Amino acid sequence: MDLVSWSLNAIDKIFSTRRQGGGERTCPDGAFFSGYTMDSWQKWRIVCLSIMSVEDVEDVYIIGCLISGFLLFGVSGYLAYREIRRMSAAVLAIVRLPGMYDGIFRAISTQTEMLRELNRRLDVILTQDHRQVAVPGLRGEMG
Known part of the structure; x- marks a missing residue:
């Protein structure tokens, strides 16, 4: 932790003590001088910030x-x-859940069986000629 604190203090000291000297590049119009940084060629460059x-x-x-x-x-x-x-x-x-909805499933299967039986009876009626056909369970006659 001391090394980090020391390095941050050293960086702060470098940026705060180094001022822009004569003959150095200046910031363009609308930008303000904020400090220096060292580039990869070990040269100090100015840092400019703008609004x-x-x-x-x-x-x-x-x-x-x-x-x-x-x-x-x-x-x-x-x-x-x-x-x-x-x-x-x-x-x-x-x-x-076992047994909880057995009544509903039983009712659905009963309705399905009734519909199948009615469908079978209608098939019998439609396949017959136009004669009078009596189908057990159905009221009325076809003629």
């Missing part, structure tokens, strides 16, 4: 809104996935 214009701030807000939108879209997709997964697990748990 952000309205267009720059607008771009930052647009990029921020886009990133926020993508993050919100991803979070809402995850929440929807989690809710669908929870509901499907609940439905599967209900279907797998």
Whole structure:
């Protein structure tokens, strides 16, 4: 920790004590001198900062809104996935309960069998000629 503190103090001292001398490059118009940095050729270069214009701030807000939108879209997709997964697990748990819904399944299978029997009887009626046909269980006669 002392090494980190020492190095930060040394960097601060370098930036604060070195001032812009004569004959050095100056910052362009609209930019302000903020300090020096050492480049890869071991030369000191000046660091210039500028004030952000309205267009720059607008771009930052647009990029921020886009990133926020993508993050919100991803979070809402995850929440929807989690809710669908929870509901499907609940439905599967209900279907797998033994004996709880036997009455409903029995009623559905009884209705299905009744519909099959009516369909078979209608097939018998339609395959006959236009004679009078009496089918047990059906009222009326075809003629």
